[in-house]
Amino acid sequence: MVSDVDVARTPDLDEQLLRTACEQHADALWSFCLRLTRGDVGRAEDIAQETLLRAWRHPSVLGREPDGVRAWLFTVARNVAIDSWRARSVRPEDSADPADLEAVAPDRTDDLLQQWLVVDALRSLSTDHRAAIVECYYGGRTVAEAAERLGVPPGTVKSRLHYGMRALRLALEERGVTR
Amino acid sequence: MSVPCESAAAYVLGALSAGERADFEQHLPTCEDCRQTVSRLAGIPGLLARVSPDDLADSAPVPDTLVPRLLREVRRSGRRRRVLVSMLSAAAVLLAVAGTAVVVDRTNDERAAAMTAMTAVAKSPVTASASLVGHRWGTEITMECRYADESEWSLPYDLVAVDDSGKSYNVARWVVGPGKTASVSGSVPVQPDHLERVEIRLTSGKPLLRLSP
Numbered sequence: 129m130v131s132d133v134d135v136a137r138t139p140d141l142d143e144q145l146l147r148t149a150c151e152q153h154a155d156a157l158w159s160f161c162l163r164l165t166r167g168d169v170g171r172a173e174d175i176a177q178e179t180l181l182r183a184w185r186h187p188s189v190l191g192r193e194p195d196g197v198r199a200w201l202f203t204v205a206r207n208v209a210i211d212s213w214r215a216r217s218v219r220p221e222d223s224a225d226p227a228d229l230e231a232v233a234p235d236r237t238d239d240l241l242q243q244w245l246v247v248d249a250l251r252s253l254s255t256d257h258r259a260a261i262v263e264c265y266y267g268g269r270t271v272a273e274a275a276e277r278l279g280v281p282p283g284t285v286k287s288r289l290h291y292g293m294r295a296l297r298l299a300l301e302e303r304g305v306t307r
Numbered sequence: 308m309s310v311p312c313e314s315a316a317a318y319v320l321g322a323l324s325a326g327e328r329a330d331f332e333q334h335l336p337t338c339e340d341c342r343q344t345v346s347r348l349a350g351i352p353g354l355l356a357r358v359s360p361d362d363l364a365d366s367a368p369v370p371d372t373l374v375p376r377l378l379r380e381v382r383r384s385g386r387r388r389r390v391l392v393s394m395l396s397a398a399a400v401l402l403a404v405a406g407t408a409v410v411v412d413r414t415n416d417e418r419a420a421a422m423t424a425m426t427a428v429a430k431s432p433v434t435a436s437a438s439l440v441g442h443r444w445g446t447e448i449t450m451e452c453r454y455a456d457e458s459e460w461s462l463p464y465d466l467v468a469v470d471d472s473g474k475s476y477n478v479a480r481w482v483v484g485p486g487k488t489a490s491v492s493g494s495v496p497v498q499p500d501h502l503e504r505v506e507i508r509l510t511s512g513k514p515l516l517r518l519s520p
């Protein structure tokens with residue numbers, strides 16, 4: 129980023145920022161876009177593309193900490209999806225498109241955004257930390273049962289929960305998810 | 308940490324056996340640390356309840372077409388933007404005559420970092436100082452570059468960072484008005500202790516100034 133009028137921001141630098149953003153965020157953004165469109169690859173790609181273009185037009189966004197960029201991208205993708213859904217729903221020739229019936233309704237996208245930020249925070253944990261939380265919370269297992277399934281001592285599971293939950297709390301805060 | 312304290316996260320997740328839970332609940336009123344941990348983590352099960360563990364599975368790979376299509380679009384828009392940039396440069400000439408420097412876009416992070424003078428490695432009308440600030444994602448480089456020649460605009464310069472494996476990153480390219488100071492900032496995805504040097508170069512690749520962290 130360049131901060132004087134004497135200075136020209138160069139296309140090369142912009143492109144490099146965008147490439148870096150794609151390397152860091154394209155996977156997560158893509159899975160969210162697929163979720164927004166319930167697996168419609170074509171529309172997911174349109175939403176992902178428009179979202180990344182908007183990021184490129186706001187270079188200060190790309191300079192943020194990665195977790196902040198992530199939350200920004202998800203929020204923009206949600207808005208792009210709502211806009212495209214509304215545009216389609218007022219065009220009668222498109223309304224017979226069965227994909228519209230499948231797409232997530234706008235009033236559910238807020239929930240979906242919040243859900244996906246939680247998913248993204250969980251995915252950011254180390255495999256060991258995540259596995260311990262998944263076994264105990266989603267699997268409904270005790271520490272001892274999880275330890276048996278994971279093939280580690282119970283003390284290790286406790287310790288992974290201890291550090292994993294702290295890391296998760298931090299990852300959620302960085303994504304702006306508070307409750 | 309004593310053993311009961313390490314049970315706090317398992318307690319919040321409901322993963323303690325009945326006996327351990329009873330022990331922990333006896334311990335809890337006596338331990339300020341555990342009470343804090345439990346209250347800090349208490350909201351997490353509610354958030355976890357919103358998602359399904361199936362959502363955590365690896366999803367479909369990004370289509371090969373996404374990034375190339377995006378870069379094509381960006382290059383198309385970039386041509387439009389270059390026109391805007393040259394208009395801005397023309398405006399800057401006028402501003403330079405009036406002796407006014409206008410900051411149009413401050414970076415959002417205003418944390419002041421110590422600027423270190425860069426060392427000249429070739430004769431040139433440019434002097435500069437720079438600061439390197441480490442972040443989890445890499446290094447933020449801020450540089451001020453003064454151009455002593457009062458009559459001409461400078462040649463274009465590149466700010467290049469080289470990491471300890473010899474890989475180089477183009478951070479920025481800019482020109483400076485007569486007698487003006489340009490502020491340039493950018494970032495590289497490399498930690499400061501892995502940066503071998505930062506250089507201001509001519510576009511031919513010839514280094515003019517150097518900073519070795």
